[in-house]
Amino acid sequence: MSATAANRDTPGIYSKAGSLRAERRWALWTAYISLVIAAIIFLAPPFYMLITSLKTSGEIATMTGNPWLVRDPTLENYTAIIFNPMFQRFMLNSIIITTCVVALTMVISILAAFALARMRFWGSQVLATGVFLTYLVPDTLLFIPLYQIVGGLGLLNSIFGLILVYPTLTVPFCTWIMIGYFASIPKELDEAALIDGATWSQMLLKIFIPVALPGIIAATIFAFTVSWAAFVYPTAFVTTPDQMPLTIGVVSQLVRADTFAWGQIMAGALMAALPPVVIYAFLMDYYIAGLTAGATKG
Numbered sequence: 001m002s003a004t005a006a007n008r009d010t011p012g013i014y015s016k017a018g019s020l021r022a023e024r025r026w027a028l029w030t031a032y033i034s035l036v037i038a039a040i041i042f043l044a045p046p047f048y049m050l051i052t053s054l055k056t057s058g059e060i061a062t063m064t065g066n067p068w069l070v071r072d073p074t075l076e077n078y079t080a081i082i083f084n085p086m087f088q089r090f091m092l093n094s095i096i097i098t099t100c101v102v103a104l105t106m107v108i109s110i111l112a113a114f115a116l117a118r119m120r121f122w123g124s125q126v127l128a129t130g131v132f133l134t135y136l137v138p139d140t141l142l143f144i145p146l147y148q149i150v151g152g153l154g155l156l157n158s159i160f161g162l163i164l165v166y167p168t169l170t171v172p173f174c175t176w177i178m179i180g181y182f183a184s185i186p187k188e189l190d191e192a193a194l195i196d197g198a199t200w201s202q203m204l205l206k207i208f209i210p211v212a213l214p215g216i217i218a219a220t221i222f223a224f225t226v227s228w229a230a231f232v233y234p235t236a237f238v239t240t241p242d243q244m245p246l247t248i249g250v251v252s253q254l255v256r257a258d259t260f261a262w263g264q265i266m267a268g269a270l271m272a273a274l275p276p277v278v279i280y281a282f283l284m285d286y287y288i289a290g291l292t293a294g295a296t297k298g
Contacts, residue, residue: 046270053077053266060262077263078271081250087268089242090249093159094228094272097245100163101227102220105170109219112171113178114204118190128179135172142168143236150237157240165237166227174219181215182208221283225276246272 047068052060054073065071081087115121116128146165147156155161185208193203209216234248241253250268254261 046273049266049270053263053270055263057261057263077267081264081268081271086241086253087246087250090244090246093244093249094246097159097162097166098224098227101166101170102223104163105167105174105223105227106216106220108167108171109174109178109223110204110209110216112175113182114200114208116175117179117182118203118208119200128176131172132176133172134168135176139169139230139232143232146233147236155237157238157243159238159243159245161237162230162234162245165233166230169230169233170223170226174223177215177219177222178212181212185211217283221279224279228272228276 051068051070054070054075054077056072056074056076059071112131116124116131143165146168150156150161150165153161153164155164189207189211190203193207198206229247230245231247234245238244238248241249244252246268250265250272254265254268
């Protein structure tokens with residue numbers, strides 16, 4: 001009797017296992033197909049930019065043949081951009097602005113996050129939430145009052161004005177990431193340090209910063225990307241070419257009325273996008289880890 005019952009139950013077990021394998025197979029195929037479609041959508045624009053940057057001005061102007069193919073590849077657009085003194089000035093301005101903004105952002109974010117996450121005081125939680133909510137305000141609304149502030153300080157048409165306003169985009173989010181990392185560190189560490197006579201600054205430098213290094217790297221990558229690729233603020237605050245960063249310098253100087261130097265524009269845009277791509281390629285694991293911790297803690 002029991003053997004008969006076992007034989008009846010066995011096909012049900014195997015059918016369930018088979019259905020689970022089939023569902024898993026379909027889930028994998030769906031995921032792969034979705035990833036391929038997403039990759040095509042997101043990689044099509046940079047691929048088209050690369051193809052266009054390798055074309056001559058005559059080939060671009062003729063508009064004949066397949067636009068996704070290059071008949072006679074050339075690097076003249078890249079050489080014209082690289083050896084252009086104006087482009088070199090744009091690159092130098094972007095490097096100066098990004099370096100200063102990243103350094104300023106990390107100093108403010110680390111100190112603010114440490115105070116909000118570990119030095120509990122009245123209203124710290126509300127203040128931490130408010131800091132992050134300021135990140136949700138779009139820069140298209142902020143640049144109008146900031147324009148008046150920067151103009152009142154006499155910093156229009158200056159890279160120092162951009163260094164002043166860029167942290168409004170980077171500090172809130174970087175502080176939120178660091179709050180999550182600092183909050184995830186066991187309290188026993190700072191309690192033991194306090195018992196041993198360590199000050200708050202010593203705790204920050206010798207305990208929290210080394211432990212929270214992945215979060216600091218994630219915040220640094222974010223600050224670098226935002227400050228390097230910012231477009232609205234430099235467009236509003238800078239009009240003289242010698243003070244322009246790379247993002248608006250290439251567009252403003254290579255577009256004259258209805259004349260577009262498409263080959264050089266695409267080459268300059270690809271070269272401007274190269275530094276963030278390289279940084280993400282080498283530090284992507286730290287960036288994901290930092291975002292995950294910041295989203296689940298604090």
